[in-house]
Amino acid sequence: MxxxxxxxxxxxxxxxxxxxxxxxxxxxxxGLGDRPLWQDEAETATLARNVLATGLPMVTDGVNVVSQEERREFGPDMIWRWxxxxxxxxxxxxxxxxxxxxxxxxxxxxxxxxxxxxxxxxxxxxxxxxxxxxxxxxxxxxxxxxxxxxxxxxxxxxxxxxxxxxxxxxxxxxxxxxxxxxxxxxxxxxxxxxxxxxxxxxxxxxxxxxxxxxxxxxxxxxxxxxxxxxxxxxxxxxxxxxxxxxxxxxxxxxxxxxxxxxxxxxxxxxxxxxxxxxxxxxxxxxxxxxxxxxxxxxxxxxxxxxxxxxxxxxxxxxxxxxxxxxxxxxxxxxxxxxxxxxxxxxxxxxxxxxxxxxxxxxxxxxxxxxxxxxxxxxxxxxxxxxxxxxxxxxxxxxxTELFNGYPADVNQALIDFFLANARPGQTILAEYSDMVLQFHTPFRVIGGLQGPINPAEKPDWVSVRRAVRVNRDGQVFAPREFVTRGLDLARDYERIELNRPDETFGNRADPYFHYFVPAGPPQAPLVVYKRKETARAD
Incomplete structure (x- = not known):
């Protein structure tokens, strides 16, 4: 040689x-930063942001908790170990x-x-x-x-x-x-x-x-x-x-x-x-x-x-x-x-x-x-x-994606909506993309695979997705279970239909799932629920 x-x-x-x-x-x-981070990227980036504050990959910043394994990733010290x-x-x-x-x-x-x-x-x-x-x-x-x-x-x-x-x-x-x-x-x-x-x-x-x-x-x-x-x-x-x-x-x-x-x-x-x-x-x-x-x-x-x-x-x-x-x-x-x-x-x-x-x-x-x-x-x-x-x-x-962008990114739609409509201190329950919202917005975000949700929670916003996701045990994600049994969306929340498609992942790199060009109709719209003022008073 x-x-x-x-x-x-x-x-x-x-x-x-x-x-x-x-x-x-x-x-x-x-165009490396044109599209927001998708779920797994956002998990890493949010932990990294906590590193800048503490020197260690802490799973919490005092407001949100980073988890996609129902809190198996850390112990009482709240340091990421998964x-x-x-x-x-x-x-x-x-x-x-x-x-x-x-x-x-x-x-x-x-x-x-x-x-x-x-x-x-x-x-x-x-x-x-x-x-x-x-x-x-x-x-x-x-x-x-x-x-x-x-x-x-x-x-x-x-x-x-x-x-x-x-x-x-x-x-x-x-x-x-x-x-x-x-x-x-x-x-x-x-x-x-x-x-x-x-x-x-x-x-x-x-x-x-x-x-x-x-x-x-x-x-x-x-x-x-x-x-x-x-x-x-x-x-x-x-x-x-x-x-x-x-x-x-x-x-x-x-x-x-x-x-x-x-x-x-x-x-x-x-x-x-x-x-x-x-x-x-x-x-x-x-x-x-x-x-x-x-x-x-x-x-x-x-x-x-x-x-x-x-x-x-x-x-x-x-x-x-x-x-x-x-x-x-x-x-x-x-x-x-x-x-x-x-x-x-x-x-x-x-x-x-x-x-x-x-x-x-x-x-x-x-x-x-x-x-x-x-x-x-x-x-x-x-x-x-x-x-x-x-x-x-x-x-x-x-x-095509590099020069034309990707206007239908589902995570960008959620980020833009909540930055424009949510108020400081409010809580968002996200069935998915919870890590994305934690990284890209200042709000408290629960849901995803963070684990069971406190029955007393009354989130100000609820993001429900068309795809039904299950955990490693084949059980439905906790947010879907919580929304179905713990909330009355029809009574306490206002349904808001965004004029954006409810794509599954966003900017995921996997060649089985990456969209370069937005898919044409028919597509289910992205839906968000806002808690009514009357429900807050109750």
């Missing part, structure tokens, strides 16, 4: 590298500039997403000395719309991708003999835990397994043990800090087959098209039949990454909640794989290679059309033709 100064200097002077970074910066930062803190402090760093501002709450996450593009290029250029492969890998990642959506979110997603690239960087170095690569791997594993420990739990075992299968000569038992010991100095305190044992009851072995199928579906629909996977499987059939892996370093590395991803999917399938965000850190690896495959095809037939690269870079046709022909497409019933689950040109959809 080439790691000499000449290769590094050539990479830094490469005009294509800087052009790709400028393109990536535009696609990530353009999920790692890295993303909270990243959000806090941005909010030092402007609290309650969506742009700055997302800024460092977006910057990390841009760093993923740069790191993808540098990993290939400096570890393999192939500028064409490096350029193409970075370009495919910069054009990948699902990756861009997650990079524009105020959560750990892009940070996980950057840390994974750092681990690969260290692994491809001479970590068996040199300290900097070894420390990079150990630090990367520790930081990954504090980004999201599920990423570490699903990544570390397949990393070790794939290394033993393909790089046994470069793997040292003693040095591996040292990596584990060093990373544990960061991980073990976190295990105690985040009280991971409280989540041990979330496992459900019965969901493993379905989850495994869904992760494979995600992989094919948005990351590596089925025809590419089929070709790679055929090309590497000798390895899977026990005849050894490829000798060429770049191809061996591609097989290594594929094995790591497949192993991670198996481990992730053990956890009952299956979300696309748990595999977002693999987008850079998939871009590297697609670029390698495209260059192999280009060198065999330039017209075919060019067509392939256009298809995977600008369309999702190879991802979806084969699945539709095989009738294995996984598309929610309510999705329309302007979403990533349908055959499209994703970059066109992304640019």
């Amino acid at each position: 080439h790691t000499n100064d000449t290769t590094s200097l050539a990479a830094c002077r490469d005009w294509a590298f800087w052009a790709i970074l400028i393109l990536g910066a535009f696609l990530i930062f353009k 999920s790692p803190w890295l993303q909270i402090y990243m959000s806090a760093a941005g909010q030092l500039i402007a609290p309650r501002d969506a742009f700055w709450a997302r800024f460092f996450f977006a910057l990390t997403g841009l760093a993923c593009i740069a790191a993808t290029y540098l990993l290939v250029a400096r570890r393999f000395g192939d500028l064409a492969w490096a350029r193409l890998s970075a370009l495919l990642l910069a054009l990948n719309v699902p990756f861009l959506l997650f990079a524009r979110q105020g959560r750990y997603y892009s940070a996980g991708g950057l840390v994974f690239l750092a681990i690969l960087w260290g692994f491809l170095g001479d970590w068996k003999r040199r300290w900097p690569p070894l420390l990079t791997i150990a630090l990367g594993l520790g930081v990954l835990f504090h980004a999201n420990y599920l990423l570490l739990l699903s990544l570390a075992p397949p990393l070790l397994g794939a290394a033993l299968l393909l790089y046994r000569e470069r793997t040292s038992l003693a040095r591996t043990g040292l990596v584990i010991a060093l990373s544990c100095t960061l991980i073990v305190p976190g295990i105690l800090l985040y009280r991971m044992g409280r989540q041990s009851t979330l496992f459900n072995i019965m969901l493993v087959p379905e989850n495994l199928m869904l992760y494979f579906s995600d992989w094919v629909m948005f990351m590596l098209p089925l025809p590419v996977l089929a070709w790679l499987g055929w090309r590497w059939r000798g390895f899977f039949l026990g005849r050894g892996g490829p000798d060429e370093p770049g191809e061996r590395f591609c097989l290594f990454m594929a094995l790591v991803m497949m192993g991670s999917f198996v481990i992730l399938a053990l956890f009952p909640q299956r979300f696309h965000r748990y595999i977002v850190h693999f987008y850079p690896a998939c871009a590297i794989l697609l670029a390698w495959a495209g260059l192999r095809l280009w060198r065999f037939s330039r017209p075919s290679g060019a067509l392939f690269l256009i298809l995977v870079g600008l369309t999702n046709w190879l991802n979806l059309l084969p699945m539709e022909r095989l009738k294995i497409v996984n598309r929610p019933w309510e999705n329309d033709l302007t979403m990533l689950t349908s055959v499209n040109v994703p970059l066109k959809l992304h640019l």
Whole structure:
């Protein structure tokens, strides 16, 4: 592998590298704060705002309580202990500039997403000395719309991708003999835990397994043990800090087959098209039949990454909640794989290679059309033709949202309404988007999954949503139960119908749910209830 100064200097002077970074910066930062935070982003950002006041992720500011797990996330000390803190402090760093501002709450996450593009290029250029492969890998990642959506979110997603690239960087170095690569791997594993420990739990075992299968000569038992010991100095305190044992009851072995199928579906629909996977499987059939892996370093590395991803999917399938965000850190690896495959095809037939690269870079046709022909497409019933689950040109959809905005954002509608109509000191009961309203408005906001509501509560405002949501136990959210049994909306409240659609989530990045263009009619309107003055007097 080439790691000499000449290769590094050539990479830094490469005009294509800087052009790709400028393109990536535009696609990530353009309109970054135009849409408000959605529910999960707002949870992180509200905790971060409390960090600015106390130095710790307290779940309350004295008015509101941050919770989406019915108050399981904290104890009597009111310190958040459900999920790692890295993303909270990243959000806090941005909010030092402007609290309650969506742009700055997302800024460092977006910057990390841009760093993923740069790191993808540098990993290939400096570890393999192939500028064409490096350029193409970075370009495919910069054009990948699902990756861009997650990079524009105020959560750990892009940070996980950057840390994974750092681990690969260290692994491809001479970590068996040199300290900097070894420390990079150990630090990367520790930081990954504090980004999201599920990423570490699903990544570390397949990393070790794939290394033993393909790089046994470069793997040292003693040095591996040292990596584990060093990373544990960061991980073990976190295990105690985040009280991971409280989540041990979330496992459900019965969901493993379905989850495994869904992760494979995600992989094919948005990351590596089925025809590419089929070709790679055929090309590497000798390895899977026990005849050894490829000798060429770049191809061996591609097989290594594929094995790591497949192993991670198996481990992730053990956890009952299956979300696309748990595999977002693999987008850079998939871009590297697609670029390698495209260059192999280009060198065999330039017209075919060019067509392939256009298809995977600008369309999702190879991802979806084969699945539709095989009738294995996984598309929610309510999705329309302007979403990533349908055959499209994703970059066109992304640019449409960047330049035209998204006027139908349900969270923006709620924020605008309450800022214009609610008075200081009033209470809002929100069936959903309670975290959003806590971050973007100054009011007391209860509801969501914060837990049971005091029967004596008489909220000034009630936001009821069309979607009926249930908790982990399959029970209806507490606000719906409270409104149904504890309030008389017809008698005590005035019904206000907003001229905005009651969309489900708002600016959610998940490619199954992200709307780039507002859906057309018919759509249920957003409804808010205002407590009548006569009811207040009573």
